[in-house]
Amino acid sequence: MNSNMNIGIRSIVRLLVGLFWVSSFFACGSNDDGNGSDEPQLDAPQxxxxxxxxxxxxxxxxxxxxxxxxxxxxxxxxxxxxxxxxxxxxxxxxxxxxxxxxxxxxxxxxxxxxxxxxxxxxxxxxxxxxxxxxxxxxxxxxxxEVKPVISELCVSNPLPQAQKLYDYLVSIYGKKTLSGSMANVNWNIAEAELVHKTTGKYPAIAFFDYIHLYASAPDSWIDYGNTTIVEDWWSQGGLVGAGWHWMVPAYDGAATDNMTYEPEKTTFRPKNAIVEGTWENRIIKADLEKIAGYLKLLQDKNIPVIWRPLHEAAGNIYEPWHGTAWFWWGYDGADVYKKLWIYMFDFFKEKGINNLIWVWTTQLNDADFYPGDAYVDIIGRDIYNQKAGPDNAVQYKTIDEVYSKRLVVLSECGSVATISSQWESGARWAYFMPWYQYNATTLAGHEHADDKWWTDAMTQDYVVTRDQLPSMK
Missing domain, CATH: 2.60.40.1220 (Immunoglobulin-like)
Incomplete structure (x- = not known):
């Protein structure tokens, strides 16, 4: 038998074997479910x-x-x-x-x-x-084993969702910490998206800023009445926080392009703002009326807000060089400031605003500025440029001792030690929130919290991300 004949016979054999296996496959019904069905079967859900x-x-x-x-x-x-x-x-x-x-x-x-x-x-x-x-x-x-903090919110008859959120914060305090991100200036989740892009997870809390309240209107470039961004975040399981860099006119009658929160750039004085009949009082009434309406929009949708107004009031007043307040609301000292805080609190109470969890921000040595337990739910601390975990922990422990019945949070931070090093050193913040970088497109090289910082945070089992939150609805 020549070689060509051998090759031909081998080819025929291979063909017959192949046909046998194909016919066997269909004859046996590889997709049969055992009941004679030839419908394809998916693998068991995993x-x-x-x-x-x-x-x-x-x-x-x-x-x-x-x-x-x-x-x-x-x-x-x-x-x-x-x-x-x-x-x-x-x-x-x-x-x-x-x-x-x-x-x-x-x-x-x-x-x-x-x-x-x-x-x-x-x-x-x-x-x-x-x-x-x-x-x-x-x-x-x-x-x-949990620190005994005050269980009731300072707002009378709080929105059930607000009480549920606060109860959750109390229940995990000292055991877990919620992650948070700050809006890029005001009404967006740009920084939260950067965190998600980098780590695959969203922060638990999205914070916003009503800084441009004076310009907000339906036909303006900013409209806080359009709550879609907040509603979407809430519907996806996220929590909502808000602050207010309260801008006032540089002087009575100044145009809206001449607004500021810096005391040296305005004649607006807080001691006059709480006095009936003054131009400053006219301004704060109008502003509080406007922002109460915006907060009521969220309340009507059962969205609680972690509310942090009038922050960092003392500024440098108590520093050794006897500096001044950074913002107009602290310019006239502790007694005036506390009256202003209570003025806002009572104004919202009269308007029926009950979806707020009130956060007061301390400068560590400014107990005289504290409005009191009847008007505050959480104590915040803003820390920048503290690279060592123990240094951050010292501040946490100091605040925790002074305000022993209140939750303590890292309400702002930038260029600080990693969350893991802070936590290991004893800084058990109830939540943390790095500040934004204007128009950042990536966390790489971020001036306040870069990609490495966020990756460290979001990989800790005690850091709560948006997907890990229980329902607050």
Missing amino acids: LVSSIPVNGDKDIPTGDLEVILTYDQNVTISSAGHSEVTISGATVENVSANLKKVTVCLSGLESGGNYMLKVPKGVVLGPTKVEAPQVTISFSTINTS
């Missing part, structure tokens, strides 16, 4: 992530929503609710939406260890393929 994660600690007590995310759309079997179990607590509801399964729990007690079991067959794929069993273990915070 768990991608969970909130809380397996082994998580210091979960708040009471009610909890466990979120299970799968790699494909899922449904719940008809008997799913009765089959999901957790020892020592109650499964209130089990539901599925697209790729997420939500298990609502109640009755979680202080210092408890829990194991949630979702047996095989409870979660089903698009073609009823059963997902494997999922077991999530976690423990709740031991409230006996």
